[in-house]
Amino acid sequence: MKTILYATDCTRHATPALRYAYKLSEKLNARLIVLSVYDLPPVLVSTIRAPKHRSRMAADEHMMVLHNYCSRYLKDRMSADIVLDVVESPSISDGILKRCHALQPDLFIMGMKDEHTLRGYFSGNIANAILAECPCPVIMVPNQLRYRKLRTLVYATDFEERDLQAIQKLVKMAAPYDAEILVVHIPTKEEYAGMEQMEWFKELLNQQVDYGNIRFNMIFADSIQEGLGAYVQDVRADLLAMLQRDSGRSFFSKLLHRDQVKIMESRSKIPIMSFNERCLQSSL
Known part of the structure; x- marks a missing residue:
């Protein structure tokens, strides 16, 4: 893995996700890119400055905010690798996806929805758009999570060949963690061939x-x-890792539809890793 992209709204409540992204990049020996998406305030439109100059000033201001934010919460861990x-x-989702396509990271990290985040940073359609369109795997991190070494990773499977890619x-x-991967299947009452599958x-x-x-x-x-x-x-x-399934071929498929990934996210106290069709064709 070479590059991890993490998006933040620079609020104090998002700092656990920032530290998680940093620790993960450190262990995986990957470059960490910290991204902030902003919108130009309407008041700037009425100023006498040229649009290009206004945009450059706004970018400089937000870069300073982002630098101060990372310096404050990462402290001496700030390095040239960040x-x-x-x-x-x-559009927050459009801005994130634009950078994902341009930078081609191996992994994208975002914080889960939190009532404290400004503009509901990763709620509703924003998260759904990223889950559906991101060209790399996505990890959603609970905002109150403290980083801990990865020892046990659970992958929920429906025995599809795409699961093998994920x-x-x-x-x-x-x-890199020598972590155990537990591949788990939860059959429905109508499913009789689970063990054979x-x-x-x-x-x-x-x-x-x-x-x-790996255990099953x-x-x-x-x-x-x-x-x-x-x-x-x-x-x-x-x-917990999941593959997004858009088909309704089985009850389990419905669980792992991206809307259900969001439901699991809202109930989860651990990071959720989501794979879509696009990212399965890229190398992690």
Whole structure:
């Protein structure tokens, strides 16, 4: 992994996500880019300065705000490996996606929705747009989370070949920590071939993924969401990874639709890593 992009609204409540991004980049030996998206205030339109000059002044001001923010909350951990980036956009999601496509990071990190964030930074359509369009995997970090070493990563599977691609990417993050990857499936009451599917999936995974620290589990529960939530608590997971599925081919597919990823996000106290179709074609 070479580059991690983290977007922030520069509020105090977002600082745990900033520190998480920094610690992760340090362990993965990746360059960290800290991004802030801003919009030009309407009052600037009526000034006598040329538009190009106004834009440059606004960019300089926001860069100073971002620099002061990172210096304050990262303190002596600020280094040449951290790159600060600001972009002007009336749409936060458009600004973020623009930089994601331009910078081609291996991983994008954002904080989860919080009532303290200005403008609801990653709520509603903003998060949905990023989850759907981001060209790399996305990690959503609870704003009150304290970084801890990754020991146990849970990947929720529906035994699709695309899951193999996502797990290959997850291994790139697990390997530097020597973390265990727990691949879990939660069958519905109508699903009778779960064990056979798991054996088929395990065989494919062993052929395509070179990582020895992977275990498989099947959890039976009345509700998939409740079962998955209870499982990540029982194993004390440090991260939950999901593949976005837009089809309704199974009940489990509905759980991992990007709208349901947002539901899991709202209930989760650990980071959630989301893979979409676009990022599966890139290298992590």
